[in-house]
Amino acid sequence: MGNSLFNIGMDSNRSQFMARQRIESLINLPRLFAAIDADPGVVGAGVVYIDADFNIVTLREFKPICSIKPKRVILREAQKYIAPTQFADHVVNNPRESRLIGEAVNTGISCLGAVISWAAIASGTILVPFSAGASSVIVVVGYAAAGASSLQCFNGIARTTLEVAKPEVNDWLDSEGWYQNASIVLDAASLAGVGASALTTVKLVKVAKASTGKSLREVLRGLNRQERAKLTKELLSINDPSLTSKMLKLRQASGELSKRFTPTQLKQSTSTQIKDILGATVGFGGSAYSGNVNTIAIGLYEEINE
């Protein structure tokens, strides 16, 4: 453990260190902090990012400006249990050879999406005469999804090829704003098509992959009671690394430490701004390395005395 951060207790293990590196390279942190500080209600709030592998990274400590009691903005990335995706994610920080594999895995996933939408269109078209028009909705939605997933597939093949022939082009693409925005639009279009084509298996593949075994909507709605309690525990142990879990429980029971942070609503505008900043990240991560939409839940948590 040769890294300097380890000595000041910021990153307790290698995986957290890597997570911090990744987040800092993906998110425009100054812009994110500026968006949070623009809202008088949460100015100086701490920012905590929890990634898909449960690495908790404190991006910024709380400063008692908006209130004395700590307030934190929690950004939580949804888990992906699918093996190729995990694998692709795993190679993000590795050198070029493994990036080639990452691109190839991603290409496979997006091209599978294209196959599925063609199957949906074909079945819709052939069924139309017999079901007399009932399935033409599927065809129309499938058409958009086929367009989007074909573009993703094309993008994947071209990127894989370029990774062999001229990797600089891929780096250039990743740095371009229009490319990141286009990726978000394509992800959304193919996901909408998949959702509406009423093929439950397809839905499962796409949505369950992106979320914590819950539906996309549920993840976006935020964290539930149990998750909040767990999160509180994790946050308290970030605050005081010397605290063992037993000590934590005892002190929570005695009321010295709070059991659960209460969720408070972020003001809509701030939330939208944060989402905008994350949007680029989500699209980039989604289309470049996992081929599906990464979900990030945003919540503001503050400690109150119960």
Add this chain to the structure above:
Amino acid sequence: MSELMTLRDFFRRHFLTFLGGVFAAYFSLALAVALAFVTYFRDAPLAQVGLKILVAGALLILLTVHSNFMILRGKPSWAWVMVAIYAACLLFVLPMIQYNPHRVLYSLSLIFPLFGLLVLNSSGQREMRAKLVQIRQLRQALNTRRITP
């Protein structure tokens, strides 16, 4: 109705070759675009040409999707658009040999358009297109009957 295609027939007999044609087009276009970066536009600055190359590729992909969609809807003349796309890819890639590109990538970018043309010309595909025309006529007959009374 017995000579018409059922869904199961279609997926068992024609879907794989249909996908073969579609994906041959995807691969030809993607490889042609990727190779364009290392050959014709090797020395051009990315900021100037990159977006244009990719947009051209993306538009051709959308054209591919649309023509295959029309073929599925029973308009077999759109197959000529596919022929044009394969031929264009082939002609675009062939002269790249003078830039001495990556051997495997270059040969793949020649094989995919040829494979696409082969699939498009196969008897299975011709049969499928003929059946899809019948299905379209049936669909139109149903529609006019629904409108007229």
